[in-house]
Amino acid sequence: MAGTIKDIAKHTGLSLGTISKFINGGRVREANRDKIERAIKELDFHVNEIARGLKTSKSKTIGIIIPSMENFFCTSLISRVEKHLSKHGYSGIICDYQEDPQMEKEKLVFLINKMVDGIIIVPSGDTQKEIQQVLDRGIPVVTVDRILPDIACDSVVVDNFKISGEAVEYFVGQDHRRIAIICGPRNISTAEERLNGYLAVHEKFRLTVDPDLIQFGDYYMQSGYELCRRLLDLPEPPTAIFATNYDITLGVISALNERNIRIPEQLSLIGFDNLNLSKVIKPALSLVVQPMDQLADATTKLMLERLEGTLQGIPQLVKFEAELVIKDSVISPLHK
Amino acid sequence: MAGTIKDIAKHTGLSLGTISKFINGGRVREANRDKIERAIKELDFHVNEIARGLKTSKSKTIGIIIPSMENFFCTSLISRVEKHLSKHGYSGIICDYQEDPQMEKEKLVFLINKMVDGIIIVPSGDTQKEIQQVLDRGIPVVTVDRILPDIACDSVVVDNFKISGEAVEYFVGQDHRRIAIICGPRNISTAEERLNGYLAVHEKFRLTVDPDLIQFGDYYMQSGYELCRRLLDLPEPPTAIFATNYDITLGVISALNERNIRIPEQLSLIGFDNLNLSKVIKPALSLVVQPMDQLADATTKLMLERLEGTLQGIPQLVKFEAELVIKDSVISPLHK
DNA sequence: CTAAAAACATGAAACGTTTCATGTTTGAGT
DNA sequence: ACTCAAACATGAAACGTTTCATGTTTTTAG
Known part of the structure; x- marks a missing residue:
C-alpha cells in the first residue's frame, strides 16, 4: 500500500x-x-521509522513509565515531558504499571524490546535490580519524583524534606500540637522524606510524636479516605492533617465531608499537588504545589543530554523547591 | 551490547x-x-521488536491520540484501553495533541511512520481528511467519545443526546426555568449532541430558549470559569447550570466559590464525569457519569477485531448509556 | 528391521532503511 | 578548451528478524 x-x-x-x-x-x-x-x-x-530504527539502532523513542495514568501528578508531569521530547524529535511510549512492581518489570522489558533510546520512570522502588540491568545495557534512565538508593542514575526530585517541614511548621505556628500525617508507601523515597520533614519539625519544637498520628497508605483516594477515618476515630483525634499527595487529599476531604466535619473550624488541612483543587474546595485549600514545569524541563533536559552525549559521567541529582500555598484551610485550634 | x-x-x-x-x-x-x-x-x-516489526510489518502497537493528557475523561479512558491492549499483546503509543488540530495531524503522520497497526482517537473534528487518509492506507481507526460525520470508521460513544436531556429534564422537574448550559466546541459531535438534548427538552416542555443561557467554551477549566462568570453577570442570571464536561464543571465551581454563591441554595448545578468529585465537593455534586469501562472495552474490542480480521465490513457505531447521579447540588428555586 | 510418515532443522531471501567507498558531473579558473 | 576541486550520485552491504522450500532426523507401524 x-x-x-x-x-x-x-x-x-x-x-x-x-x-x-x-x-x-x-x-x-x-x-x-x-x-x-x-x-x-x-x-x-x-x-518507515521501523526500518530506519533498525538500521540506525536509534528509535528516537523514550520509554516513560509511571505508576498510574490516573494519578494527577504523573499525568501532568508526562504531559509536559512529552511536549518537550516531541520538540526535539523524540516521542514517548507511555506505560503505566498500575502500582504493581511486577508489571513495572514487564514494562521495562517491553520497552527494551521496543529499543527505546532511554527511559524516564517514576519507580515503585521495588525494581532496582531490573533498572540496573537497563543501565548496564547502556540505556540512560532518569527517575523523577523519587530516587533509588542503590541505583546510580540521574534523578529529578523536589526537596520533600524541606517542604514537608514547612507545612508542618505552619501548623505548629498556628498552635497545632496534634498534627497527623498521611504518608505514601514506605519504600518510596518521596514518602520517606515527607515523613522525615514531619519528624524533624517535631524534634525542632520538642513536640512529642504520637505514632497514631502517622499513617501509611498507598497513593490512592480510598487510602486517604480510610486513614482519615481511622484518625478521626482516635480517642484523641488530630487537630490538623497533612495529606501528602493529591489522591490522599481527595480521600481525606471526602471522609471529612461524610462526617460533616468543617474545615478549618473543626479540623485544619494541608493538601498536595493540584492548585485547581484549592479553587474548587470550599474553603480554599492550603496545599503544597510542586513545580511541574521545572520537574519536566529538568527531566527532559537530562535525558536529551545523555542521549546527545553532552552530559557524561556521574549521575546528576536535580532538586527543586516546592511551594506552600496558604489559603483558608488552616486556623488555630485555640480560636474555636 | x-x-x-x-x-x-x-x-x-x-x-x-x-x-x-x-x-x-x-x-x-x-x-x-x-x-x-x-x-x-x-x-x-x-x-528486537523493531527488526521483527520490519519483517512482519506488524508493530503490535496501537496509536492512541487524545486532546490532552490533563483531561480526566481521556486519561481514565486510555488507562483502561491500555490495560486491555497489553492483555492481548499490543501496546499503545499515546499522543496528546493539546487540543490543536495541526498537532493532531502531525501525530497522525508520526504514528503512521511508526507503523502502528491501528489508531484509537478522540478527534478534534478538524482532521477528517487526514483520518480518511489513514483509513485509505488500510489502517483501522476507532474514534471514541466523538463521531466524525464524514468518516466511515468504527466509533464508540455515549448517548449524549439522551443523558443531556435527562439532566435538563431533572432541572425542569425541580421547577427551574432559566437553565444554562456550558457546551464544548461546536464542531465536536459530543458537544453538539449535549446541546441538542438541552434544546429538545426545552421544546418538549415548551420552554423558551434564551440564547444567552447557552455558552460555548473549550473543554478547559478556565473556560468554565469565564463562561460561568458571564452567566452570573447576566441581567437575569440562570437558576441552574449544566456543565458538560469535567473541566468546565471545575471552572464553574471555582467561579461560584469566588463569588460566594452557595450551591444549591443560590444556584443549582449538574456537572460531568468524575464521580470522585462529587464526594469532595460540598454539597455532594449531582453529575453525569460516563461508563468508562464499557467505553474502553468496546473500543479495544472493536480495534482488536478489526486487526484480527474477525470484524469486517461496515463500520460499527457502539453507543452506551450514561448515568445521571443525583446528589445534593440541585433544589427548586422556589424553595428559597 | 525397514519404509513411510511425522517431526524438526536449515539457510537464503526479504522487510525498508542508512552508510560509505567509489564513481560521475559540474563549473570555476586559467 | 582543459584541469581539478567540489559537489553530487551510485549501489552493495548491513541492521535483526521471519519465512519457506528443502533437507535431515526421529518415530511409528507393519
Whole structure:
C-alpha cells in the first residue's frame, strides 16, 4: 500500500542513496529535488521509522513509565515531558504499571524490546535490580519524583524534606500540637522524606510524636479516605492533617465531608499537588504545589543530554523547591 | 551490547530458523530447547521488536491520540484501553495533541511512520481528511467519545443526546426555568449532541430558549470559569447550570466559590464525569457519569477485531448509556 | 528391521532503511 | 578548451528478524 524509498527511486530513476540523502535533509541537485518531492507526494511516501530504527539502532523513542495514568501528578508531569521530547524529535511510549512492581518489570522489558533510546520512570522502588540491568545495557534512565538508593542514575526530585517541614511548621505556628500525617508507601523515597520533614519539625519544637498520628497508605483516594477515618476515630483525634499527595487529599476531604466535619473550624488541612483543587474546595485549600514545569524541563533536559552525549559521567541529582500555598484551610485550634 | 538471534545461533550451533521458531513458541527438540534457553539467559537476549516489526510489518502497537493528557475523561479512558491492549499483546503509543488540530495531524503522520497497526482517537473534528487518509492506507481507526460525520470508521460513544436531556429534564422537574448550559466546541459531535438534548427538552416542555443561557467554551477549566462568570453577570442570571464536561464543571465551581454563591441554595448545578468529585465537593455534586469501562472495552474490542480480521465490513457505531447521579447540588428555586 | 510418515532443522531471501567507498558531473579558473 | 576541486550520485552491504522450500532426523507401524 504505502510507497517505500525504493518506489521513489524507481519512479524518479534515481538511486536509493540519493533518495535517502534527500529524506534526511542532505543536498541533492535541484532537478532531482523536484522529482523526488513530486514522487513523494504522488506515492504518498512516509519514512518507515521501523526500518530506519533498525538500521540506525536509534528509535528516537523514550520509554516513560509511571505508576498510574490516573494519578494527577504523573499525568501532568508526562504531559509536559512529552511536549518537550516531541520538540526535539523524540516521542514517548507511555506505560503505566498500575502500582504493581511486577508489571513495572514487564514494562521495562517491553520497552527494551521496543529499543527505546532511554527511559524516564517514576519507580515503585521495588525494581532496582531490573533498572540496573537497563543501565548496564547502556540505556540512560532518569527517575523523577523519587530516587533509588542503590541505583546510580540521574534523578529529578523536589526537596520533600524541606517542604514537608514547612507545612508542618505552619501548623505548629498556628498552635497545632496534634498534627497527623498521611504518608505514601514506605519504600518510596518521596514518602520517606515527607515523613522525615514531619519528624524533624517535631524534634525542632520538642513536640512529642504520637505514632497514631502517622499513617501509611498507598497513593490512592480510598487510602486517604480510610486513614482519615481511622484518625478521626482516635480517642484523641488530630487537630490538623497533612495529606501528602493529591489522591490522599481527595480521600481525606471526602471522609471529612461524610462526617460533616468543617474545615478549618473543626479540623485544619494541608493538601498536595493540584492548585485547581484549592479553587474548587470550599474553603480554599492550603496545599503544597510542586513545580511541574521545572520537574519536566529538568527531566527532559537530562535525558536529551545523555542521549546527545553532552552530559557524561556521574549521575546528576536535580532538586527543586516546592511551594506552600496558604489559603483558608488552616486556623488555630485555640480560636474555636 | 545486546545479543541477537544470530549470537544465539552461533552460541548453540543451531540455525537462525530454529532459534526464531523457538522464540515464537514453535516446537524444537528438547536438547535444543535447553541449549537455546541457556544461551538466552547467558547472552541476555531480548527480541528486537523493531527488526521483527520490519519483517512482519506488524508493530503490535496501537496509536492512541487524545486532546490532552490533563483531561480526566481521556486519561481514565486510555488507562483502561491500555490495560486491555497489553492483555492481548499490543501496546499503545499515546499522543496528546493539546487540543490543536495541526498537532493532531502531525501525530497522525508520526504514528503512521511508526507503523502502528491501528489508531484509537478522540478527534478534534478538524482532521477528517487526514483520518480518511489513514483509513485509505488500510489502517483501522476507532474514534471514541466523538463521531466524525464524514468518516466511515468504527466509533464508540455515549448517548449524549439522551443523558443531556435527562439532566435538563431533572432541572425542569425541580421547577427551574432559566437553565444554562456550558457546551464544548461546536464542531465536536459530543458537544453538539449535549446541546441538542438541552434544546429538545426545552421544546418538549415548551420552554423558551434564551440564547444567552447557552455558552460555548473549550473543554478547559478556565473556560468554565469565564463562561460561568458571564452567566452570573447576566441581567437575569440562570437558576441552574449544566456543565458538560469535567473541566468546565471545575471552572464553574471555582467561579461560584469566588463569588460566594452557595450551591444549591443560590444556584443549582449538574456537572460531568468524575464521580470522585462529587464526594469532595460540598454539597455532594449531582453529575453525569460516563461508563468508562464499557467505553474502553468496546473500543479495544472493536480495534482488536478489526486487526484480527474477525470484524469486517461496515463500520460499527457502539453507543452506551450514561448515568445521571443525583446528589445534593440541585433544589427548586422556589424553595428559597 | 525397514519404509513411510511425522517431526524438526536449515539457510537464503526479504522487510525498508542508512552508510560509505567509489564513481560521475559540474563549473570555476586559467 | 582543459584541469581539478567540489559537489553530487551510485549501489552493495548491513541492521535483526521471519519465512519457506528443502533437507535431515526421529518415530511409528507393519
